[in-house]
Amino acid sequence: QHEEALAARSKDNLRSPICCILGHVDTGKTKLLDKIRQTNVQEGEAGGITQQIGATYFPVEAIKQKTEVVNQDGSLEFNVPGLLVIDTPGHESFTNLRSRGSSLCNIAILVVDIMHGLEPQTIESIRLLRDRKTPFIVALNKIDRLYGWKDIPNNGFQDSLSKQSKAVQNEFKERLAQTKLAFAEQSLNAELFYENKNMSRYVSLVPTSAHTGEGIPDMLKLLITLTQQRMAEKLMYLSELECTVLEVKVIEGLGTTIDVVLSNGVLREGDRIVLCGLNGPIATTVRALLTPQPLKELRVKGSYVHHKEVKAALGVKIAANDLENAIAGSRLLVVGPDDDEEDLEEEVMSDLEGLLNKVEKS
Numbered sequence: 595q596h597e598e599a600l601a602a603r604s605k606d607n608l609r610s611p612i613c614c615i616l617g618h619v620d621t622g623k624t625k626l627l628d629k630i631r632q633t634n635v636q637e638g639e640a641g642g643i644t645q646q647i648g649a650t651y652f653p654v655e656a657i658k659q660k661t662e663v664v665n666q667d668g669s670l671e672f673n674v675p676g677l678l679v680i681d682t683p684g685h686e687s688f689t690n691l692r693s694r695g696s697s698l699c700n701i702a703i704l705v706v707d708i709m710h711g712l713e714p715q716t717i718e719s720i721r722l723l724r725d726r727k728t729p730f731i732v733a734l735n736k737i738d739r740l741y742g743w744k745d746i747p748n749n750g751f752q753d754s755l756s757k758q759s760k761a762v763q764n765e766f767k768e769r770l771a772q773t774k775l776a777f778a779e780q781s782l783n784a785e786l787f788y789e790n791k792n793m794s795r796y797v798s799l800v801p802t803s804a805h806t807g808e809g810i811p812d813m814l815k816l817l818i819t820l821t822q823q824r825m826a827e828k829l830m831y832l833s834e835l836e837c838t839v840l841e842v843k844v845i846e847g848l849g850t851t852i853d854v855v856l857s858n859g860v861l862r863e864g865d866r867i868v869l870c871g872l873n874g875p876i877a878t879t880v881r882a883l884l885t886p887q888p889l890k891e892l893r894v895k896g897s898y899v900h901h902k903e904v905k906a907a908l909g910v911k912i913a914a915n916d917l918e919n920a921i922a923g924s925r926l927l928v929v930g931p932d933d934d935e936e937d938l939e940e941e942v943m944s945d946l947e948g949l950l951n952k953v954e955k956s
């Protein structure tokens with residue numbers, strides 16, 4: 595089965611990378627996410643951005659549209675079908691999203707407030723990203739707070755900077771130099787993204803504003819460039835399943851459900867699944883696979899779109915019996931025709947020690 599999965603891999607069949615947002619409190623993680631999610635209603639085109647369970651999916655068309663201002667020469671070619679961004683920024687969802695020690699996040703955005711520099715949780719985030727060997731870029735956010743900054747909404751950063759006064763440009767340079775120094779103190783080489791000639795040795799800094807949208811096209815372009823350059827291997831589509839429990843939630847009318855991120859493979863209604871429980875392994879059958887109603891539809895409380903089958907990468911809610919004691923962070927396995935359920939139970943439970951240590955700490 596594994597051989598077959600490997601043979602089916604192809605660089606022409608990449609799956610969507612999964613992106614997490616990390617950083618110190620109040621640096622603008624939530625605002626940045628809101629800003630990239632925002633679709634230009636006046637221009638009509640929503641570009642198919644869809645809210646999923648615990649994540650937002652950006653199809654490549656939407657990303658093309660959002661990066662157009664900094665990709666007019668078309669130098670960036672898009673090979674990924676889209677990008678899945680995890681909705682809850684911060685350490686917890688990042689540490690939950692792992693499988694056998696490595697992260698399910700293929701790439702991360704580390705947000706730093708340009709006015710504050712590196713803060714305690716920034717340093718903690720750097721440690722996590724390094725432990726999990728996750729490539730990341732840095733959003734140097736809140737550039738609109740540089741004294742005298744003139745907004746050019748949703749513009750590329752270089753063009754915006756060139757239109758600022760000398761004083762603003764100087765303040766930017768000073769803060770940039772301070773930030774680079776602070777990263778160097780953490781033994782990280784950091785470079786302004788358009789001066790970075792070696793993305794595998796230097797972390798790219800992208801100045802952004804979640805308020806004006808400046809720099810966001812650059813940030814998205816960089817995310818796609820970095821994933822495509824560094825991760826084509828990892829992003830090849832696998833029929834083998836890779837799925838992690840993000841949250842366990844009681845929903846009226848559905849009982850206890852689990853919100854999972856499916857990072858590889860396919861899940862189907864009726865699948866027999868195995869995951870970690872507080873009192874031992876849980877084996878149950880998928881009753882329903884659910885995602886929220888599309889944004890434009892009237893939000894009726896408790897109404898979901900049902901799926902017979904879902905394909906990676908996406909966030910989805912699973913309704914099934916016996917999920918009361920499921921543990922967030924647990925791996926989820928599907929029992930295939932040739933699998934022994936007890937073997938799989940043993941396999942998922944072997945992760946438990948690490949998970950429980952984490953539960954105790956938090």
Ligand code: GDP
Nearest residue numbers: 619620621622623624625735736739803804805
């Ligand atoms: P989080 O804790 O990292 O998720 O930070 P939030 O997104 O909640 O933002 C914290 C505060 O900073 C809020 O008051 C935001 O309005 C503000 N903020 C976020 N991004 C920007 C920005 O780019 N420019 C300015 N001026 N304020 C920002």
